[in-house]
Amino acid sequence: MEKISREEVRHVAELARLRLDADEELAMTRHLNMILAYMDKLNEVDTSDVPPTTHAIPLENVFRPDQVRDSLDRDRALANAPQSDGANFVVPKVI
Amino acid sequence: MASVTRMTIHELREALVTKKISVSETVRAYLERIDALNPRLQCFLTVLAEKALQEAEDYDAGRKDLSASPLAGIPIAVKDVLCTEGIRTTCGSKILENFFPPYDATVVSRLKSSGAILLGKTNMDEFAMGSSNENSAFGPARNPWDPTRVPGGSSGGSAAAVAADLCAAALGTDTGGSIRQPASFCGIVGLKPTYGRVSRYGLVAFASSLDQVGPMTKDVRDAALLLSVLAGHDPKDSTSIDHPVDDYAAAVEAPIRGLRIGMPKEYFIEGMDPDVADATHKACRLFQDLGAELVEVSLPHTAYGVAAYYIIAPAEASSNLARYDGVKYGYRFPEARDLMTMYKESRSRGFGAEVKRRIMLGTYCLSAGYYDAYYRKASQVRTLIRRDFTEAFQKCDVLVAPVSPTAAFKIGEKTENPLQMYLNDVFTLPASLAGIPGLSLPCGYTTEGLPIGLQILGPPLGEATVLRAAYHFEQATKTARRMPSLPENA
Numbered sequence: 001m002e003k004i005s006r007e008e009v010r011h012v013a014e015l016a017r018l019r020l021d022a023d024e025e026l027a028m029t030r031h032l033n034m035i036l037a038y039m040d041k042l043n044e045v046d047t048s049d050v051p052p053t054t055h056a057i058p059l060e061n062v063f064r065p066d067q068v069r070d071s072l073d074r075d076r077a078l079a080n081a082p083q084s085d086g087a088n089f090v091v092p093k094v095i
Numbered sequence: 096m097a098s099v100t101r102m103t104i105h106e107l108r109e110a111l112v113t114k115k116i117s118v119s120e121t122v123r124a125y126l127e128r129i130d131a132l133n134p135r136l137q138c139f140l141t142v143l144a145e146k147a148l149q150e151a152e153d154y155d156a157g158r159k160d161l162s163a164s165p166l167a168g169i170p171i172a173v174k175d176v177l178c179t180e181g182i183r184t185t186c187g188s189k190i191l192e193n194f195f196p197p198y199d200a201t202v203v204s205r206l207k208s209s210g211a212i213l214l215g216k217t218n219m220d221e222f223a224m225g226s227s228n229e230n231s232a233f234g235p236a237r238n239p240w241d242p243t244r245v246p247g248g249s250s251g252g253s254a255a256a257v258a259a260d261l262c263a264a265a266l267g268t269d270t271g272g273s274i275r276q277p278a279s280f281c282g283i284v285g286l287k288p289t290y291g292r293v294s295r296y297g298l299v300a301f302a303s304s305l306d307q308v309g310p311m312t313k314d315v316r317d318a319a320l321l322l323s324v325l326a327g328h329d330p331k332d333s334t335s336i337d338h339p340v341d342d343y344a345a346a347v348e349a350p351i352r353g354l355r356i357g358m359p360k361e362y363f364i365e366g367m368d369p370d371v372a373d374a375t376h377k378a379c380r381l382f383q384d385l386g387a388e389l390v391e392v393s394l395p396h397t398a399y400g401v402a403a404y405y406i407i408a409p410a411e412a413s414s415n416l417a418r419y420d421g422v423k424y425g426y427r428f429p430e431a432r433d434l435m436t437m438y439k440e441s442r443s444r445g446f447g448a449e450v451k452r453r454i455m456l457g458t459y460c461l462s463a464g465y466y467d468a469y470y471r472k473a474s475q476v477r478t479l480i481r482r483d484f485t486e487a488f489q490k491c492d493v494l495v496a497p498v499s500p501t502a503a504f505k506i507g508e509k510t511e512n513p514l515q516m517y518l519n520d521v522f523t524l525p526a527s528l529a530g531i532p533g534l535s536l537p538c539g540y541t542t543e544g545l546p547i548g549l550q551i552l553g554p555p556l557g558e559a560t561v562l563r564a565a566y567h568f569e570q571a572t573k574t575a576r577r578m579p580s581l582p583e584n585a
Binding site: 004008009012013015016017018019020024028031032034035036038039041042043044045047050051052053054055056057059062064072076077079080081082083089091092093094 | 193194195197198289290291304305330333334336396398399401402403405406413417420421422423424425426427429431432433434435436437438439440442443446448451452454455456458459462469471472473474475476477478479481512513514517528529530531555
């Protein structure tokens with residue numbers, strides 16, 4: 001059975017902000033179906049009373065004193081920007 | 096004296112401190128070897144020749160103290176996923192082809208303050224996603240044992256560079272086996288520490304609950320030395336563990352008589368390459384000869400590791416890689432007139448096929464209606480995999496297993512079928528999901544002469560015991576150790 005249709009692949013690509021050309025879309029649909037079919041294996045496992053793990057090594061909240069410290073200065077923060085005006089990141093018009 | 100480029104860190108330290116060789120001579124020997132072999136092996140994406148020679152001169156002229164720091168004068172390579180201030184850091188991706196980080200990763204600062212000389216940045220699968228290095232946007236690194244084969248991945252450049260004597264040691268990162276598997280394929284030692292043992296600050300994120308930095312070295316003692324430098328709490332990484340760091344190098348020599356070695360039966364299965372199975376069984380018998388006690392244990396959820404990992408890691412990746420939007424750094428499609436086109440075109444042109452596949456897979460598994468069936472289910476199975484290890488470590492001190500079902504495969508052999516490539520990670524993924532330390536070291540050779548790695552796993556923060564078991568195994572197998580057939584003095 002098909003796990004994910006080509007339309008769904010297109011929708012997920014939209015969510016992920018990716019543009020797939022027709023060939024990529026076909027290959028992606030085929031590969032994702034193959035991979036997702038394999039994931040069915042997990043349904044063999046009874047997990048009804050099992051809590052999920054998000055961090056392998058248990059972690060309590062980590063606090064630190066609220067102190068002012070140096071941070072990256074503006075010139076260095078902007079140094080890798082594809083486009084900036086020296087004070088801001090510049091992007092195509094939004095509104 | 097052995098060729099300088101072949102020396103381990105501890106041998107080279109000895110030679111430098113006793114002035115048998117100067118730091119400049121050492122660095123030049125490496126640079127010459129890189130010049131000769133890197134065009135063929137493509138281990139390095141960036142070589143820091145001038146900088147390294149300058150630092151070497153600082154040592155030789157006495158401007159820097161050679162005796163003070165544990166890695167003083169030692170040329171080390173760093174995987175290109177770790178930020179280096181002012182030095183290009185590509186992650187093996189076109190999208191970061193011109194990225195010059197404004198700061199050093201904590202592990203890089205630690206190397207520097209320990210006196211190491213940064214020799215260059217090593218090749219890798221794009222964003223550390225891959226098991227063969229074939230996903231590098233800059234062409235794959237090649238295996239020094241046979242350049243028609245992959246060096247493994249994702250830290251393939253680091254592994255190949257260490258194996259080919261292009262550096263004294265290297266840093267790699269491991270999310271699902273990316274240190275251990277290439278170490279195994281290239282016949283070197285690689286250690287993935289406990290999650291949180293080493294800071295991730297400045298490590299470009301792939302899957303944040305799994306990523307970990309570790310040493311890739313010529314022998315076990317070097318891995319111990321390097322881990323002592325890397326490990327420790329870092330306030331800049333809130334997931335780093337605040338726990339004292341052992342003197343790993345001192346710990347390795349303690350005897351292993353009575354050490355309980357667990358053999359997880361799920362890792363000794365049909366269908367494995369017979370040479371790999373044979374070498375792993377022989378390794379277990381050797382441990383017994385060395386006075387350790389073999390215990391059969393079970394990790395019943397091993398078979399679900401691949402499925403759980405390839406949901407969790409892509410899910411985290413899809414979120415982490417959302418930052419590549421063409422705004423603050425990285426590639427931007429210059430002709431975009433509106434924001435959405437800028438996002439889509441920058442990402443679609445900047446990312447390679449495997450990265451796109453994982454972003455898609457992760458986005459799908461987290462999307463409305465599928466979250467419970469995939470991400471939540473996988474996270475629950477992750478709990479069961481963790482529990483398996485907790486129970487196993489009640490009965491044994493370390494676990495011994497193969498690293499990979501086969502030795503290094505041919506370039507192009509598995510690229511057509513992504514699932515086949517994923518299944519190759521079956522023996523390394525469970526330890527990653529459980530966050531426990533794992534080491535790979537050479538334990539034999541296939542009939543074709545390719546190295547086979549042995550995996551030694553320990554409980555959380557059990558690095559000292561893992562290294563100790565590995566050290567004794569290495570001492571007992573030293574005479575059988577081979578080197579790739581590359582020119583001695585290239």
